Amino acid sequence: MTTLLTSPSHEGATEQGTYFVSNYPPYGAWSRQGARDAIAGLDLEPDPGRKLGLYVHIPFCRKRCSFCYFKVYTGKNSQDISNYIEAIAQEARLLAERRAIAGRSPEFLYVGGGTPSYLGEAHVRELIKALEPLTGGAAPPAFTFECEPGTISRGKLEALQELGVTRLSFGVEHMNDEMLAANGRAHSRKQVLSTFALAREVGFAQINVDLLAGLAGETDDQWTQCVEDTLALEPDSVTIYQLELPPNTVFARDGEVEPSRFADWPTKRRWLREAFARMQASGFTLTSAYTAVRDVERARFAYRDHVWRGDDLLALGVSAFSHISGRHHQNEKHIEGYQTRVSRGELPVSRGHALSDTERLVRELVLGLKHGSLDLRELEARHSAPLPDESARALEALEGRGVLSRDQTTLRVTEEGLLEIDRWLPLLFDPIYRRGI
Ligand SMILES: C[S@@+](CC[C@H](N)C(=O)[O-])C[C@H]1O[C@@H](n2cnc3c(N)ncnc32)[C@H](O)[C@@H]1O
Ligand code: SF4
Numbered sequence: 001m002t003t004l005l006t007s008p009s010h011e012g013a014t015e016q017g018t019y020f021v022s023n024y025p026p027y028g029a030w031s032r033q034g035a036r037d038a039i040a041g042l043d044l045e046p047d048p049g050r051k052l053g054l055y056v057h058i059p060f061c062r063k064r065c066s067f068c069y070f071k072v073y074t075g076k077n078s079q080d081i082s083n084y085i086e087a088i089a090q091e092a093r094l095l096a097e098r099r100a101i102a103g104r105s106p107e108f109l110y111v112g113g114g115t116p117s118y119l120g121e122a123h124v125r126e127l128i129k130a131l132e133p134l135t136g137g138a139a140p141p142a143f144t145f146e147c148e149p150g151t152i153s154r155g156k157l158e159a160l161q162e163l164g165v166t167r168l169s170f171g172v173e174h175m176n177d178e179m180l181a182a183n184g185r186a187h188s189r190k191q192v193l194s195t196f197a198l199a200r201e202v203g204f205a206q207i208n209v210d211l212l213a214g215l216a217g218e219t220d221d222q223w224t225q226c227v228e229d230t231l232a233l234e235p236d237s238v239t240i241y242q243l244e245l246p247p248n249t250v251f252a253r254d255g256e257v258e259p260s261r262f263a264d265w266p267t268k269r270r271w272l273r274e275a276f277a278r279m280q281a282s283g284f285t286l287t288s289a290y291t292a293v294r295d296v297e298r299a300r301f302a303y304r305d306h307v308w309r310g311d312d313l314l315a316l317g318v319s320a321f322s323h324i325s326g327r328h329h330q331n332e333k334h335i336e337g338y339q340t341r342v343s344r345g346e347l348p349v350s351r352g353h354a355l356s357d358t359e360r361l362v363r364e365l366v367l368g369l370k371h372g373s374l375d376l377r378e379l380e381a382r383h384s385a386p387l388p389d390e391s392a393r394a395l396e397a398l399e400g401r402g403v404l405s406r407d408q409t410t411l412r413v414t415e416e417g418l419l420e421i422d423r424w425l426p427l428l429f430d431p432i433y434r435r436g437i
Helices: 032-041 078-096 121-130 154-162 177-182 189-202 220-232 265-281 302-309 335-343 357-371 376-381 389-400 415-419 421-428
Strands: 052-058 108-113 142-147 167-173 206-213 237-242 291-293 312-316 321-324 327-331 349-354 373-375 404-407 410-413
Touching: 032 321, 032 327, 032 349, 052 302, 078 121, 078 312, 078 335, 108 302, 121 154, 142 302, 154 189, 167 189, 177 220, 189 206, 206 220, 206 265, 220 265, 237 265, 265 291, 265 415, 302 357, 357 373, 357 376, 357 421, 373 376, 389 404, 389 421, 415 421
Parallel strands: 052 108, 052 312, 108 142, 142 167, 167 206, 206 237
Antiparallel strands: 237 291, 312 321, 321 327, 327 349, 373 410, 404 410
């Protein structure tokens, strides 16, 4: 138990490596056999207790930001984008026939990237049309579209609204031009201000701003000012990530991960604590470890809430991750391989993992705790397997460490625990998946 809790990771300098826990079991456990199991799972009767949502990955960006770890391509032209959308259309047709999907109405659609707003208006319309076999032509009730501030025009925003987008998410990252340039962002502060105002004028009810704490060279004063400038925009929600430097980032690849250039983990956590305290003082409420919202009644983030609760997620596009009928799968990681396979009429799945009942429960525990609280009895009632002993022991240890408290059957993550939740979640994993953490 003691060894379990003395993991040195994320205590000091920001070193090369990963931090954010996005799924369970971790991707390293997914395999080719798992891909076959996942494809077979697409022919199972859907579980009536699980909703369905759609994700579409748009892997194009104007420029690769130095800190970014997503699957993105720069320098693709209009024909490349048309070809990609045609592949999405073909993938949608293939998926819509499968028993686990056919006839279901998605609760949400999340178009993420990459930079979805890199697409011109005509391409955006083609993309939404491409999804018709899955949506039936009607926009799902919750529809998020990710935008990079330098890629927005009034015409594009009006088209997005007409197509049913309910929530815009702007990758702002920082409000200081020096910071933006030093970290390879393609947009300026001025563009943030003008596109945000335009989005309000066009009338989007929900606008989220993503910020990144700990960009290269960032100081206390710059962070504090960034939070003030963000609040001045009056966004509906603010999502703050702590910078991590996985090996595929430009910073890591170019050997630029020097402790003197990046705020350490305790500093990033302090910045998050200060930012959220400032937002709470302005009337915002924390709805997860990363997000503060202005009006809890109105601000909905369906994608996050459904995925963290274990609902079905059908993800289209290169490298996209799905979770259907209790099975994970990931699409081909390279655009050429992805497009070739769908053009042959094949599902472009490259790896997957069929979760045991216990793994499904642990996954929903791990993701659910990111909300800040979770009803353990309700979680156990949803699954046929009990909470495994090692996860139960880890929960007790986290209580002892002040990360969690328990009130009858509700687990509550403490304020401090929430700031560093991704550091502790791997302790709830099955020990076979904890190697390398
Ligand atoms: C796909 S991007 C958002 C949309 C758009 N591509 C943009 O950047 O404007 C999703 C978010 O991931 C976060 N992110 C990217 N690289 C990160 C890193 N190395 N560490 C932590 N968060 C990161 C950023 O906050 C970014 O807004
Ligand atoms: S952070 Fe956004 S804009 Fe930058 S490379 Fe990544 S996906 Fe593209």
